[in-house]
Amino acid sequence: MKAKTLFYCTECGNETAKWAGKCPACGAWNTIVEQPERPKGTGKGASVRVGMTRRRACPVTDLTADEEIRFPTGMGELDRVLGGGAVKGSLVLVGGAPGIGKSTLMLQICSKLCEFSKVLYISGEESEHQLKLRAKRLHVESQQLLVLSETNLGDVLEAVxxxxxxxxxxxxxxxxxxxxxxxxxxxxxxxxxxxxxxxxVAKGQGITVFVIGHVNKEGSIAGPKVLEHMVDCVLYFEGDQHTSYRILRAAKNRFGATNEIGVFEMRDEGLAEVENPSEMLLSGRPEDAPGTCVTCVMEGVRPVLAELQALVVSSAGGNPRRTSNGFDYNRAAMLLAVLEKRGGLKVSACDAYLNIVGGLSLDEPAADLAAVIALASSYLDRPVPSDLVAIGEVGLTGELRSVNQLDQRVSEIQRLGFRRCVVPAHRAGTIKAPTGLTVIPARNIGEAIRAALRPAE
Structure with missing residues (x-):
């Protein structure tokens, strides 16, 4: 009898009866792959439910709404991203490119977890000897840490x-x-x-499960994208393997806020927490160099200062080039058009490059004003004062729109030693400016550029 096959979308997990170039559910192209259909009613399939007890439905009025049981993982940055710690009985997916540091992060938290709980580490990629060598390098030693090199699901569940x-x-x-x-x-x-x-296993036995999943730039054939709807929390480990800094980002969290980030530095002895990412992102900033401006964005509930760098040069060809790294390309093109139409700078005949330092990706409109000022600074070859920060959303008419949590942003700006901040004019009077910080109001990008590029007093 010929085995039946189904077709899956690697982006959304949708099942179809036949192959198609475009997924009918999510609209992604070239993501449909063929897989054998799962056999129904096989005896072996019962092995995955060993130890599971049948549960009965109960009235919602009989359920308790007590707060979920949280416990610390031993790494403050990971606890922040999880919403205050790991939740008992939750299923957490940790995704990222191979070699980015996911296994190192998981093994490091075992040192703290083993102080009050028993941890079972299942590795399908390394032997027990390899795990021992890595644990020794990370200084993880505990009788409560059990390791098993196994890939068969039935054997893993039996060990659990x-x-x-x-x-x-x-x-x-x-x-x-x-x-x-x-x-x-x-x-x-x-x-x-x-x-x-x-x-x-997580829901039935109350075990907290961390699952590591590899993702490549193309989304990988069986990547975490198809699992996001099944798990309680999705964490993505981002960063360049050629740099030492890593960013842990929550894409989904049923027990806390999303879009939180944790910053780590990869060292010889493992991952080290970066408690002040703003200082890390601004370290090595050049003095009196045109084309650079600092802004403050919100990553979850944490204000983070980031440096935007711009380079505007005359185009050698008839088709000017536009490139952005860490900043949305379409938004950068829009800001260049606004800068020419409303700011009076002829940038349409120039190549323009926009870069976010430190590997951070900015998708918040609050970074618009800093991008415009950096582009204008490079075009005019006039540096932005090193003690100035710009915050604001830019509209198509060149006006500046307000952003949320402005008081929290300016407090972080003052704490890091900046003395001036350009903000939308209609919000300048409502801000409680900290001592030592001067708030500069601007109604449009013209006023903001003149205020930012004038000589420091």
């Missing part, structure tokens, strides 16, 4: 039922496989089936 850990770490989900399925390990059907079994 035998050891009864409080925390389970699976590294990585792409290496696990259920032998009841004919698909290869790492395929969409295997990844989804194994994650579903781990979710049943």
């Amino acid at each position: 039922n035998t050891e009864q850990p409080d925390v389970l770490i699976v590294d990585s989900i792409q290496t696990l496989y259920n032998d009841a399925l004919d698909a290869a390990a790492g395929s969409v059907s295997q990844v989804k089936d194994c994650t579903l079994s781990l979710m049943q």
